[in-house]
Amino acid sequence: MRALIPLLPFMFMTAAFADEVATPPIATAAVGGNGGTAHRYIIERTFPAGALDGVDAAVKKKVNENNATVGVSWVQSYANAEKTKTYCEYEGPSENAVRKAAQLNGLPVDHVTEVPVKTGAKMAATSPQAHRFIATLAGKVDAAKAKKDVNGVHWVTSYSNAAKTKTYSVYEASSEIAVRNVATASGAAVESVMEVPVTLLPN
Secondary structure: OOOHHHHHOOOOOOOOOOOOOEEOEEHHHHHOOOOOOOEEEEEEOOOOOOOOOOOOHHHHHHHHHHHOOOEEEEEEEEEEOOEEEEEEEEEEEEEEHHHHHHHHHHHOEEEEEEEEEEOOOOOOOOOOEEEEEEEEEOOOOHHHHHHEOOOOOEEEEEEOOOOOOOEEEEEOOOOHHHHHHHHHHHOOEEEEEEEOOOOOOOO
């Protein structure tokens, strides 16, 4: 089983909150039982091709068990079609604990960002041509412009650090260009836009 752990597929985010909120800390009894409070993080990971193929319930169970030993909980993840890039929503007592959980599971870590601010809209009925994208933004975001549906782009949810200088925004749209245009109009610098059609869940 341990040989499978480095090949894991784990991680992704989606939300449906009406207003912007800094979510209160969560008791870690809910995510690992080690006491204290849990914080929310987005973890960016890059995998070699094929590393996330074939992950089954037994492997996920082992990952969740390893996470629990350090009070960490995997919430959900988004992945690109090739499953070589993921954005994972995790909860845990600290960044060190989240990184330790990754180490225990043999998972890569490119970047870890604490994102206490989570905003979201109700999911809309999307057209058949709609695709899901994650835009990584640096700098202050004009929330009104970022949330506005323009040119067929539907904003779904966002995760921001406490200073609101780093944001991961999820959109549904027909093209990457359309997402870039809306993201740019929000006033922040667009670091990247990636299509993420695959959602990974811990169970």
